[in-house]
Amino acid sequence: MKAILGISAFYHDSAAALVVAGKVVAAAQEERFSRRKNDESFPVQAIAFCLKWAAISPQELSAVVFYEKPIQKFTRTLETFLSIAPRGLRSFLNVLPNWLGERLNMRKTIREFLPELSPQCKILFLEHHQSHAASAFLASPFESSAILTVDGVGEWATSTIGKGEGKHFQLLKEIRFPHSVGLLYSAFTAYCGFRVNSGEYKLMGLAPYGTPRFEKAIREQLVDIRADGSIRLNLDYFDFLASRRMTHPRLHKLLGAEPRKPDSHIEDFYADVAASIQKVTEDILLRMARHAREVTLSPNLCMAGGVALNCVANGRILREAGFENFWIQPAAGDAGAALGAALAGWYELEPEAERKPAGQDAMSGALLGPEFSESEIAQTLSEHKAVYEKLDDTALFTRVTELLDAGNVIGWLQGRMEFGPRALGNRSILGDARSPKMQSLLNLKIKFRESFRPFAPIVLHEKVSDHFQMSQESPYMLLVCQVKKASPPQRMALSHSPLLRNHSPLPAVTHVDGSARVQTVNQTTHPRLHRLLSEFEWRTGCPVLINTSFNVRGEPVVCTPDDAYRCFINTQMDYLVLGNYLLKRTGQPHSRLTPTFQPQPD
Amino acid sequence: MWELAKEFLQFLRKEKKWWLAPLIFILLLLGALIVFTSGSVLAPLMYPFL
Missing domain, CATH: 3.30.420.40 (ATPase, nucleotide binding domain)
Structure with a gap:
């Protein structure tokens, strides 16, 4: 073997x-x-x-x-x-x-x-x-x-198109360094004050708040986009070849402002920059995907590389590239x-x-990481002298459903940890997607992150088309679609309160443009999360919850029950569920615990 | 180290990039010096050159 x-x-x-x-x-x-x-x-x-x-x-x-x-x-x-x-x-x-x-x-x-x-x-x-x-x-x-x-760069290739058959695959075409969609997007990530190789998803989240008024300048001055999706960057505007700085002062002059300082207030200007580069990136990826279909004549497309985490672009590929199946x-x-x-x-x-x-x-x-037995969880709780209840499944799901319906925020650790950047329901923070207050509450009091950032919904797979303009599975939270019955897409400045920005039946998971990054939950891979959503639907009529990763800003997603307990204590989460153990925040003997992580700027 | 040098030679032959050979040779030599001098009294003298 x-x-x-x-x-x-x-x-x-x-x-x-x-x-x-x-x-x-x-x-x-x-x-x-x-x-x-x-x-x-x-x-x-x-x-x-x-x-x-x-x-x-x-x-x-x-x-x-x-x-x-x-x-x-x-x-x-x-x-x-x-x-x-x-x-x-x-x-x-x-x-x-x-x-x-x-x-x-x-x-x-x-x-x-x-x-x-x-x-x-x-x-x-x-x-x-x-x-x-x-x-x-x-x-x-x-x-x-x-x-x-599609990513920043490997050896020389920055993007490739290939074809797979059975157990063999072959790369047929490539774009070579320094001409890179990933580096183009990362350069703008740095320009907008976010960390390269980690803040790209923030740029994507910021984009719907802006107007793509720099799109023309980007297309005319910075990047030559061909019909097949191949690109050539104008390196006069970038500095990544010579330094750790990604953009050249010529780019700052072209856009009309200096790069945003990390953690400074985000002005609408940077949202416009984000909207512009997002639109250009979507166009490039769509052209690449269409070209991949022409080259391979396959009805199926599979994708990887860091840029494949741009779920807004993925949603467009799904709808517009002409493939029957997309993974x-x-x-x-x-x-x-x-x-x-x-x-x-x-x-x-x-x-x-x-x-x-x-x-x-x-x-x-993607549940390929460690899991922890009941005795290991009990051991951790005992070490912290934590106050808890142990419930059987029936009582646990009923109780958690009631707590979510009452507006509580719940840390949820079950089974094997996820592999990849997304928490898919085993190391997650859950909340009620119907609550208009939940988004800013989670951002500011629990995740300690920027208030503009959206949260993703989890929905019963069999009910996805009732609430979202999507009918197929999205088990890995990598596709964006519109929320049904949400107000039409609108441009809304960042300075507006998040509470005013949309009229949606699911306000906590609806982004400013009426979209959501959906994860569908099926019974086979996520039996416990499926049961929780089913019971929540039975109680409230809504089979949707917020799912965000179980961590705070600058922290990796929690792995062990100990990581989870520390994160729970150090935030304003209301309840924590570790397997079948339920913990209430107010009953705990600690008000603060030393975090085990080394905070990283993001 | 010899295996690495051999792989480099194979790579240069395959890619027809012989012009890189002298530079790589010097850098590999530096690399070897770092490896062999790490932990010795010479180490602090080597790193400023990099």
């Missing part, structure tokens, strides 16, 4: 994934254990978890597959530096020791971190976008499919590339293995 470990590391969001006998059995990001958001260090703890989960020792691994090719990436860094030298010298010298230290000789690094690997264990390397493509296609529910991968890898960023690398390694080393998805993806609902 072969076991293949996939690893991504040393850029951002390092992760490990384990494939045993062709099945993805475990996967996790290092940040969830190290408690440092977007942790890029070698995923020692994530690997340890994966091996422990499968009861496998490092000696039993047949192969370790790294998600990119260090030599190619290093020579790209070198060639880029040479092309602009002496500019960029400082930046190059900053990264050089890292490269020469542990990143370049990755075989040695992997064996140093995993000294128990057997000498026979192969260490393989896959190109960055092949890893993304593998995570998109080999984990998808399709026998054959077009593949689209997005839930861990679309670099963490998911570890999973792609492991799957590709499996099919490489098992030539006889067949791949028959039969309409089911290989992600097990």
Whole structure:
């Protein structure tokens, strides 16, 4: 029985994934254990978890597959530096020791971190976008499919179009560095004062508040967009080749303002910039997807790469690109590339293995992380001297439903932790989507984040079309659609109170433009969350709740019951549910606990 | 380190990028120096050059 470990590391969001006998059995990001958001260090703890989960020792691994090719990436860094030298010298010298230290000789690094690997264990390397493509296609529910991968940059490729058939896939076309949709979007993320490689989703959330008045300037001056979706950036306006600064003063002059300082007040101007780049990005992705259909003639599309987390663009691809079926890898960023690398390694080393998805993806609902037994939860509660009730399922679901209906905010930890950036109902904070106050309450008092940011709804899969303009499954919260019966899309300045901005039956999950980032919940992958939603519907007539990740600003999503209890105590969450244990905030012996995470700017 | 050097040579041959060879050779040498001098009294003298 072969076991293949996939690893991504040393850029951002390092992760490990384990494939045993062709099945993805475990996967996790290092940040969830190290408690440092977007942790890029070698995923020692994530690997340890994966091996422990499968009861496998490092000696039993047949192969370790790294998600990119260090030599190619290093020579790209070198060639880029040479092309602009002496500019960029400082930046190059900053990264050089890292490269020469542990990143370049990755075989040695992997064996140093995993000294128990057997000498026979192969260490393989896959190109960055092949890893993304593998995570998109080999984990998808399709026998054959077009593949689209889009991110900042791998070795040289920044976007690829490919085709998958059975267990084989091939990349057919690529856009090469420095011409990159991901870097274009990240440059504007930095310009608007958010952190690159983590704040992109904020830019997307900000966009509906603005008017895309810079769209024309972006198209005419910054990026040449061709009919097939390929692009060429005008590098006069960007600075990412030479420094850590993403944008050049020429861009600031073109837009008419300096970059926004992080954490400063967000003026409407930056919402307009966000709206403009979002519109351009959607157009590029739509063209790429249509071209992928022309090239492959496939009715199916699967997608990965960090840009595939832009769920507004995904919604447009779903509706407008002409594919019959569309699947997005839930861990679309670099963490998911570890999973792609492991799957590709499996099919490489098992030539006889067949791949028959039969309409089911290989992600097990993305519930691939650790879970904690009742006794482990009880142990944590005892260590904190926490006050709790233990309820059987019937009593628990009835009680939680009542509490949600009464407007309480509930931390909810159940079963295995999610793999990827989204909390999908096992490490979530839940609230009533019908409450007009809930959005600002959650943002300001519980998540401690900007008030403009929207929350996502979870809805019973069988009821999705009653409440949203969507009929298919969206189990990974990666598609945006309109809320039914919401007021028509409108442009509303950021300065308006969030409470005034829409008339929707689900105000807490309806964004200013009447849209929502929907997660559908089915009974097979999420039996407990499905039951909760069903009971909430029975009580209130509404099968929708707010689902937001169980963390605060700058913190990775909670992993253990201890992380969850600390987060619960340090916020104004009303109740916490850990398995079958229910805790009320006001009864706890602590008013503050030392957080276990190292806050990161986001 | 030899395995890495071999892989580099294969890569340069495949990509026909021989012009990168001298630079890579120097950098690999620096890398080797870092590895062999790390933990020694020479380490603080090496890092300022990077």
